[in-house]
Amino acid sequence: MAEVSSPTPLTSNGPNALARALGLLGDEWTLLLLRFALLGATRYNQFRAELPISYAVLTARLETLVQESLLERQVYQENPVRAEYVLTTRGRSVWPILLYIWDWERKWVPEHPEALPTMRHRVCGAEFAPRLCCSSCDKQIGVSDVDTDWGPSGSWPRSVPDVATRRRSRGRHRGGPPGFFPETMAMLGNRWSAAVVGAAFQGVRRFSDFQDSLGIPPSLLTERLHDLCAHGVLTTVRIQGRSDRAEYRLTEKGRGFFPIVVTALQWAERWYRAPEGPALRWHHRECGAEFLVVLTCDHCAAQLSGADIDVEPRRGFGQRRGSAVG
Ligand SMILES: [Zn+2]
Numbered sequence: 001m002a003e004v005s006s007p008t009p010l011t012s013n014g015p016n017a018l019a020r021a022l023g024l025l026g027d028e029w030t031l032l033l034l035r036f037a038l039l040g041a042t043r044y045n046q047f048r049a050e051l052p053i054s055y056a057v058l059t060a061r062l063e064t065l066v067q068e069s070l071l072e073r074q075v076y077q078e079n080p081v082r083a084e085y086v087l088t089t090r091g092r093s094v095w096p097i098l099l100y101i102w103d104w105e106r107k108w109v110p111e112h113p114e115a116l117p118t119m120r121h122r123v124c125g126a127e128f129a130p131r132l133c134c135s136s137c138d139k140q141i142g143v144s145d146v147d148t149d150w151g152p153s154g155s156w157p158r159s160v161p162d163v164a165t166r167r168r169s170r171g172r173h174r175g176g177p178p179g180f181f182p183e184t185m186a187m188l189g190n191r192w193s194a195a196v197v198g199a200a201f202q203g204v205r206r207f208s209d210f211q212d213s214l215g216i217p218p219s220l221l222t223e224r225l226h227d228l229c230a231h232g233v234l235t236t237v238r239i240q241g242r243s244d245r246a247e248y249r250l251t252e253k254g255r256g257f258f259p260i261v262v263t264a265l266q267w268a269e270r271w272y273r274a275p276e277g278p279a280l281r282w283h284h285r286e287c288g289a290e291f292l293v294v295l296t297c298d299h300c301a302a303q304l305s306g307a308d309i310d311v312e313p314r315r316g317f318g319q320r321r322g323s324a325v326g
């Protein structure tokens with residue numbers, strides 16, 4: 001069975017790669033299923049053993065992941081029919097996003113409801129943190145080192161996930177996911193929150209500028225800004241001499257989300273392609289090259305690959321090795 005490993009073509013003037021990918025990945029169940037798939041789970045009962053997920057929700061999410069070509073359904077028994085769900089190249093390539101979600105939650109969410117696993121780099125044996133680097137010059141990249149401009153398919157209206165592709169963000173009520181990545185979901189799990197965070201990274205600071213660039217209704221914008229401030233991602237700063245005006249700025253915690261944004265958006269552009277061209281153009285300011293991300297180990301400086309990362313404690317998902325994230 002040939003694996004689908006080419007990008008999905010998008011329709012012209014429709015939702016662009018960013019909207020499509022955020023619509024898919026801004027769902028906690030989906031991220032959790034991908035996480036366990038990367039750890040080697042392929043079968044219903046393996047996912048069910050790890051997650052308090054109903055059959056209906058599990059079936060729906062697996063179907064979506066098959067439709068989006070992140071998983072491939074393979075029948076391993078005919079009578080009765082039993083299938084397993086195997087990661088495609090596209091599915092495996094989400095590992096940098098999940099690695100950074102883990103890294104960010106570990107740093108910024110001290111009372112994490114789930115004990116986060118330890119990640120070890122198989123090459124050097126160290127517990128490590130990933131470093132975001134430029135593929136051209138190998139230098140480490142921070143939020144202020146990259147210039148970002150809209151590409152030919154880029155604009156706010158085309159980048160905000162469609163309501164229809166998006167499930168309502170669930171709290172921790174019965175039936176919803178148990179909050180494995182609570183803070184990440186506060187950023188990604190709501191279409192407008194993701195857009196507000198994206199705009200903040202592009203330098204938007206004022207209420208009216210958020211409103212104008214995103215086309216978001218003011219009541220929703222108030223709610224989203226309040227929520228992001230409550231999560232410590234944005235903070236309000238009074239403008240000197242203007243007691244009536246405030247700006248919203250990313251906090252250190254908010255800026256720390258940059259690697260998740262970068263890896264998610266570059267994944268999006270790799271796998272979804274609008275006929276007009278990319279949604280964003282990135283340049284590393286210092287070397288001038290187009291910015292393509294590579295991840296390195298902060299301990300040994302070697303380039304990371306998903307297969308070189310061990311997760312501890314390991315999980316017994318059977319045939320696959322305890323290889324962590326791809
Ligand atoms: Zn560079």
Ligand SMILES: [Zn+2]
Nearest residue numbers: 121124297300
């Ligand atoms: Zn290392």
